[in-house]
Amino acid sequence: MSSSLRPMDLVSQPAPYQDRYKILQKLVAHLQKVRPNPSKSTHKLAIGLEGRVAKTSASAQSYRFNMSILFRDLTKHKGDLSKIRIAQKPIVSAAKPLRENVTKATAMEKLRALLHEISVLEKNGYNMSSVSSGAAQDSVLAVHETCVRCNTKFERSNIMEKTLCRYHDSKKQFDKANRTYQYPCCGETTASTSFLRLGCKTNKHHVFKSEAVESLSEISEFIKTWKVEGEENVLALDCEMGFTSLGYEMIRLTVVDFFTSKTLFDEIIQPIGEVIDLNTQFSGVSDIDKQLSLTYHDAMEKVVSPNLINANSILIGHGLENDLNVMRIIHRSIIDTAILYSKGKYKVSLKNLAFEFLSRKIQSGEHDSSEDAIATMDVVKVKNGIPLDQKDWD
DSSP, X not given: OOXXXXXXXXXXXXXXXXXXHHHHHHHHHHHHHHSSSOOTTHHHHHHHHHHHHHHHXXXXXXXXXXXXXXXXXXXXXXTOGGGOEETTEESSTTSOOOOOOOOHHHHHHHHHTTOOOHHHHHHTTOOOSOOOHHHHHHSOOOSEEEOTTTOOEEEGGGTTSOOOEEEOSSOOEEETTTTEEEXXXXXXXXXXXXXXXXXXXXXXXXXXXXXXXHHHHHHSOOEEGGGSOOOOEEEEEEEEEEEETXXXXXXXXXXXXXXXXXXXXXXEEEOSSOEEEOOHHHHXXXXXXXXXXEEHHHHHHHHBSTTSBSTTEEEEESSHHHHXXXXXXXXXXXXXXXXXXXXXXBXXXXXXXXXXXXXXXXXXXXXXXXXXXXXXXXXXXXXXXXXXXXXXXX
16 A cells, blocks of 8 residues: 555544554455446545545444445445535535435325235235134134243143243354354354353243234224325334233334324234333333323223324335234235345345435444334335425425
């Protein structure tokens, strides 16, 4: 590297000089790799780009994040700087202008074109038919369940009896370097002889998750939304779930309006069963105050209504079949980003979609149903040429 290669001097440094210098070196090498005709001015270009990122970054963390976006987009756009934005701003003055506003009618036309066929929804685990309350009562209840955490079989009637459930709270991942499976939560591997390989977390109860319509209907009958007349609207929604004596239940629900980006409903929900684990690490819900929170039935009465979810609603979500199952809702007009933007037979996580299309980091700690609902909605907007900041829909 040339001795003249050094980061731009700034009054306020977002990161240590040595860190910036190392990243600048990598940026030069990356530009030479991705740009079709690298020239002698590559060093100057790299210094300018790194300086722009440094100026827009308020901390070392945001600087590293913004640089990671720059590296990603340089590869994605093959070095075309006109297509790259950092912190919602063009990285160079030649960047393409912001998209023009679209009418509500145009937006609705775009959204209707994204709706999934019923057969596609069913193939992806959506319940599109219901079981009557009588049929649910007549069905044979499962005597045994398998714990979704430790795979132990247990009697469903004994679920509230104390036992020892040892488990890992993250799925094992294959480590190519060591050719073994590793648990990200604790670093243990399946080849380990340590007792921790069996699980780094413990709970006093086993837990289960029903997916069959008959089992889900035991808790509450499914609601067919097409029987509820109401206003045409487009809603993004997301649920957080916890484990109870009755299985996997909704404990928080957020509903956001697509056109105004306003949160229309965001409430902690009392599950019907007795709480075993609120999954705080993932759900973000640490407590349910029965004096302040809505019961499941009260929540559904408010949400499935002419003003919110009704026959004329388009619902947007990511892996929305899970949310609708815990809500006990059957709905036909669905836009599911997990289906829409899957890669082959593999579904891309919302976290990765948000980073790829929005340059936004989500789910870095506890999940937030409001953050997830908005991210899902914004992915759909960006992918379909609808400005994120549009407020006027005349």
